[in-house]
Amino acid sequence: xxxxxxxxxxxxxxxxxxxxxxxxxxxxxxxxxxxxxxxxxxxxxxxxxxxxxxxxxxxxxxxxxxxxxxxxxxxxxxxxxxxxxxxxxxxxxxxxxxxxxxxxxxxxxxxxxxxxxxxxxxxxxxxxxxxxxxxxxxxxxxxxxxxxxxxxxxxxxxxxxxxxxxxxxxxxxxxxxxxxxxxxxxxxxxxxxxxxxxxxxxxxxxxxxxxxxxxxxxxxxxxxxxxxxxxxxxxxxxxxxxxxxxxxxxxxxxxxxxxxxxxxxxxxxxxxxxxxxxxxxxxxxxxxxxxxxxxxxxxxxxxxxxxxxxxxxxxxxxxxxxxxxxxxxxxxxxxxxxxxxxxxxxxxxxxxxxxxxxxxxxxxxxxxxxxxxxxxxxxxxxxxxxxxxxxxxxxxxxxxxxxxxxxxxxxxxxxxxxxxxxxxxxxxxxxxxxxxxxxxxxxxxxxxxxxxxxxxxxx
Amino acid sequence: xxxxxxxxxxxxxxxxxxxxxxxxxxxxxxxxxxxxxxxxxxxxxxxxxxxxxxxxxxxxxxxxxxxxxxxxxxxxxxxxxxxxxxxxxxxxxxxxxxxxxxxxxxxxxxxxxxxxxxxxxxxxxxxxxxxxx
Numbered sequence: 001x002x003x004x005x006x007x008x009x010x011x012x013x014x015x016x017x018x019x020x021x022x023x024x025x026x027x028x029x030x031x032x033x034x035x036x037x038x039x040x041x042x043x044x045x046x047x048x049x050x051x052x053x054x055x056x057x058x059x060x061x062x063x064x065x066x067x068x069x070x071x072x073x074x075x076x077x078x079x080x081x082x083x084x085x086x087x088x089x090x091x092x093x094x095x096x097x098x099x100x101x102x103x104x105x106x107x108x109x110x111x112x113x114x115x116x117x118x119x120x121x122x123x124x125x126x127x128x129x130x131x132x133x134x135x136x137x138x139x140x141x142x143x144x145x146x147x148x149x150x151x152x153x154x155x156x157x158x159x160x161x162x163x164x165x166x167x168x169x170x171x172x173x174x175x176x177x178x179x180x181x182x183x184x185x186x187x188x189x190x191x192x193x194x195x196x197x198x199x200x201x202x203x204x205x206x207x208x209x210x211x212x213x214x215x216x217x218x219x220x221x222x223x224x225x226x227x228x229x230x231x232x233x234x235x236x237x238x239x240x241x242x243x244x245x246x247x248x249x250x251x252x253x254x255x256x257x258x259x260x261x262x263x264x265x266x267x268x269x270x271x272x273x274x275x276x277x278x279x280x281x282x283x284x285x286x287x288x289x290x291x292x293x294x295x296x297x298x299x300x301x302x303x304x305x306x307x308x309x310x311x312x313x314x315x316x317x318x319x320x321x322x323x324x325x326x327x328x329x330x331x332x333x334x335x336x337x338x339x340x341x342x343x344x345x346x347x348x349x350x351x352x353x354x355x356x357x358x359x360x361x362x363x364x365x366x367x368x369x370x371x372x373x374x375x376x377x378x379x380x381x382x383x384x385x386x387x388x389x390x391x392x393x394x395x396x397x398x399x400x401x402x403x404x405x406x407x408x409x410x411x412x413x414x415x416x417x418x419x420x421x422x423x424x425x426x427x428x429x430x431x432x433x434x435x436x437x438x439x440x441x442x443x444x445x446x447x448x449x450x451x452x453x454x455x456x457x458x459x
Numbered sequence: 460x461x462x463x464x465x466x467x468x469x470x471x472x473x474x475x476x477x478x479x480x481x482x483x484x485x486x487x488x489x490x491x492x493x494x495x496x497x498x499x500x501x502x503x504x505x506x507x508x509x510x511x512x513x514x515x516x517x518x519x520x521x522x523x524x525x526x527x528x529x530x531x532x533x534x535x536x537x538x539x540x541x542x543x544x545x546x547x548x549x550x551x552x553x554x555x556x557x558x559x560x561x562x563x564x565x566x567x568x569x570x571x572x573x574x575x576x577x578x579x580x581x582x583x584x585x586x587x588x589x590x591x592x
Contacts, residue, residue: 043540138477217472222550224470224485224557225574263485266524267472270483273528274476276521289521320539328543366536366543375551378510379558395543438539440477 004033007191009184009208010239013037013084014215016044016061022215022237023067027074030253032239033191035075036183037084038213039064045177046320046436048088049121049152059090065097068172072105075171083162083183087174089119089152094174095455103457110456113170115161117450118177120317120443121153127447134317134441146439149322155315155443158282159205160196161450162186168454177318179281181209184240192244196283203286203308204246206279210288211250211268211303212238218268219252220259229264231257247304249296260299282315282445284308314442323437325404328366328395329411332424335388339372341419342392348418349394349410358406366395391424397435404432460562468563468571469495471553476530478538479514480549482556484527490570492525494563504529507559511552529556 010032012023016039026035039061052059064086068075075082087094091114102110120127124147128134134143143150154177163186165173173186185205188194194201211218218238220229229235236256241249250265252258269288273279276288290307333342346367350360368374370391373384396407408430415422465471465484468491473482484499486492505516514533520526534549536542546552 222472224466224472224553228574263470266485266526267470267483269524270481270485270521270526270528271472272474272476273481273483273519274530275519276524276526276528277519289523291523293524323539323541326541326543368545370545375546376511376555376558379507379555381558393545397537397541397543434540436540438477 004191005244007034007187007242008032008239009034009036009187009242010237011036011038011184011212011215012237013039014213014217015039015041016063018215020063020067020070024071025256026237026239026253027071027078027080029256032078032080034187035080035082036212037064037067037082037086038180038183039084039086040088040177042318042320042438043436045089045152045154045318048090052090057090057093057096060088060094061086064094065101068098069101069104072101072107076107076110081166081171081173081187083173083175083186085175085178085183087114087176089154089176091116091174091176098172098174099455099457109458110172111168111170112455113165113168113173114453114455115157115165115173115175115178115450116453117161117448118155118157118175119153120155120448121150124150124153127443130447132443132447134319134439134443137440137442143319143439143441146321146437151320151322151436153317153319155317155448156282157315157450158182159185159189160283161452163189165452166190168452170454180213181206181281182283184209184212185283188242199284199308199310200306201246202284204248204291204303204306205242206281206284206286206308207269207288207291207303207306208240208242208248210279211265212240214268214271216258217271218250218260218265220257220264223259223264223267229259233257246306247302250301250303251299260301262293262295262301265293265301280312282311284311313445315445315448317441317443319439319441321437321439323435324397324399325401325432326395326397326435327404327408327430327432328393329408329427329430330391330393330424331411331414331422333390333392333419334421334423338387338390339369339385341421342369342390345392345414345418345422346394348414352410353407356406358403360396360398360407364396364398366393368393401432408432461565461568462560463563463568464557465499465559465561466557467573468567469557471557473549473551473553475535475538475548478535479512479530479532480534480552482529482531482553484529484556486525487574488571489525490567494567495527496520498561499527501529503559504556507556508534508552511555
């Protein structure tokens, strides 16, 4: 039997770099059982691998440690538990940093659980030897074409290892790569005793997790009719009020800014969506066309009737690899004739590079005139023909670092050797930086063991 | 028939999806959604976004949310960190689509409250068909 008939789960972080005010206000300004925090984008894993290679105690989301330092006393006082994928590629270093914070606050009996098994970078050759091909899901290419350039490889784990970690009584659960909705589904499995066969319930928890995974994007952030949203500065981050039957209400703390209504929630449901009838996670295939969505009060939206189908027998893997070099820089070009002058500047740069023996094919160049309708290219927009000023944004990419770096040297000279009114070069000369490519693939679930370990300051 | 921007009868959000982007278009009313399901086709979206998207367009629908979901298959100038574009994640593609001008029956407009507050939903009586071609 479920121990509770209602569980409150909030998400306070949509990505690494999201506002610290979101989670701080969630734990301080109203009731809560669980706080989830999502720090990982695809590119983050590769960056973290590089950080760890340089310093063995790095490679996790350091923002998380700062946040816990600020909210730990409140978490303990109000009995709120935290689930965060802040572990990145080094969850134990993250755990050690959190244990130091616990010690600093002089709090006893705070348990930290670590979920592992997602990082398969060191196991790639073994897995290949066992017959795993890691074919690119988009192109069908074999991994061999990039194998020697792979910089990270992480499995998207599901919600059950998180539920297992919560069973240990841990106050804080740290994971590496997992699905974003799993951060919310994990505590629901734990609280309500949902099993692997409860497909509709797992699908409902997945929908709930998807709604809150980007933080304030379901409470009025990034919303079409933004003028209608009250007090964006004090926007409340989302809370799921979940029931054991799988139905749930999306809401936010009373007195916070933002807006929760069917359309703000649907904005997020449609985000990063492929086929809505078949949203695949390691736990379930959720049908986003199945549920009913209704307003049940001010800033309260209820979702019920979600259906799910059995999960597949594979995990998704995200591999990253070195994919060449890029450099992008910008200058501001004032009027009169801002756009015409910016066009001339672009032509001058490519011609000077050609004179020096450096050719850049069209598909490796970027030319943007920001202020003259770059974002909506090709769509008529009033005023785009003669803007008062333009930001000229030029870029180049390719396999050769020297070639890309040479491009970066020809931008700033325009200030003195191009048309008049070229300024805004404070960023200096753009440097060549690495392009990280992504390789989506699948791996058999039965070859990926997961592990949960528990730690405390008393150990 | 009245000519309006898509923003008058729909909302939208977009984001990255591999080397492309997805645009979720949300009908502002049942009548608007039914109209869009018939008229906002893959071909219409493909034509409107041809300078943004180098690939195909695929459409899915979710009637329970009044959502048409469009996948623009090659709209970021390379995926992940390979894109040089300022909008490398397709965050603005939804608003680009909301600029689409459509001929919408008066009955659909009457059944669809104008909830936009930025004037984007106003009736475009002065726009002639030829200007858009």
